[in-house]
Amino acid sequence: MTVHVLEPACDWRAADVADETRWTLELSPADIAELEAALACAKARAADLLDVTRDDFPLPSLAPRLVEIEAQLIDGCGFARIRGLPVERYSDDDAALIYWGIGMHLGKPWPQNKHGHLLGDVTDHGxxxxDSTSRGYELGGVALPYHSDGSDLVGLMCLRKAMSGGISTVANALAIHNELVRTRPDLAALLYEPQPYDYRGEEPKGGEPFYSMPVFTEHAGRLFVRYIRPYIEASQRHPDAPRLHPKAREAFDLVDAVCADPAFNVYMDLEPGDMQFVNNYHVLHARTAYEDWPERNRKRHLKRLWLETARLTDRPEKFRNFSSHWAQKRTKSELKLDA
Incomplete structure (x- = not known):
């Protein structure tokens, strides 16, 4: 196939986004007061966080800025940070509800796993x-390579950070696509072909333990990316999964190398209360290895949202919310570390 550069307006290098104020919303005392009023409203209207809608979490002043963030995620640099929530004031449940409320202004919740979790916990699950069924959000201490998640947007809110390490980093998958188109069009074209992914034990009942998707998909002039190399490699444990071609591994190696190039990535040390949102189709995310606190109630702990944005009105079939068997349930992770 013939490959070509896509969405040049969203193609950035690290130097283009070196000014953190371009992608960081600093909450003011007035913003925090508005969030606390919305928290009280939501708690009065719904007993279960999952029942809280955008209307139940009114943000008259913040909402227009969240619309701007949503536009930046889809048609701009593809990532944003909200900073300054005094998370130490709240229980984990109240902090999670504030985060959920903000998320509902950015999109609709999307199931993250076979449990149907709409709100997840990223921490050491032991x-x-x-373990062939383990997934990245369950692993403690180890670095996670650059990858995308299975939704339009992924959000993380830091409740507690590690004793050391655990730095979040993002890389511009769209810029990497365009770089490959210019320099290695043969490998770029190969990444438009389906690649096998391990389901990690979360396949449909009676279904294959792997699925196939391209790394790069063009649809309606936009680029859609799905890249989780550990799951691609793990698919090879299944004898019926398509075998990876050496050229495919060469392409993966090149993607990984460009992700690691400082010209293509941005590191951010998420502080307690920080929220990071990323466009999964334009930006890959990763984290560095970390050393955790020995006390359970101090361990590194982030809450996670997967969201569907209304700003994307057309998607390929496999990139649509609730097209997965995971959507048969609607739950939230009940992991408690603050007690």
Whole structure:
């Protein structure tokens, strides 16, 4: 196939986004008061966080700025940070509800796993990477490579950071696509072909333990990216999964190398109360290894949202919310670390 540069307006290098104020919303005392009023309103209207809608979490002054963030995520640099929430004032449940409320202004919730979690916990779940059913959000301490998640947007809110390490980083997958188009069009074209992904034990009942998707998909003039190399490699444990071509691994190696190039990535150390939102189709995210606190109630802990944005009105079939069997349930993670 013939490949070509896509969405040049969203193609950035690190130097283009070096000014953190371009992608950071600093909450003012008035903003925090508005969030606390919305928290009280939501708690009065709904007993369950999952029942809280955008209307239940009114943000008259913040909402227009969240609309701007949503536009930046889809038609701009593809990532944003909200900073300054005094998370130490709140219980984990109240902090999660504030985060959920903000999320509802950015999109509709999207199931994250076979449990149907619409709000997840990213922390050490005591699982090992050697466990064939483990997923990144469950692994403690280890670095996570650059990857995308299975939704339009992914959000993380830091409740508590690690004793050291655990730095978040993002890389511009759209810029990497365009770089490959210019320099290695043969490998770029190969990444438009379906690649196998391990379901990690979360496949449909009676279904194959792997699925196939291209890394790059063009649809309605936009680029859609799905890249989780550990799951691609893990698919090879299934004898019926398509075998990876050496050229595919060459392409993956090149993607990984460009992600690691400082010209293509941005590091941010998320402080407690910080919220990061990323466009999964334009930006890959990762984290560095970390050393955790020994006390359970101090361990690194982030809350996670997957969201569908109304700003995208057309998607390929496999990139649509609730097209997955995971959507048969609607739950939230109940992990408690603050007690």
């Amino acid at each position: 699982k090992s990477g050697a």
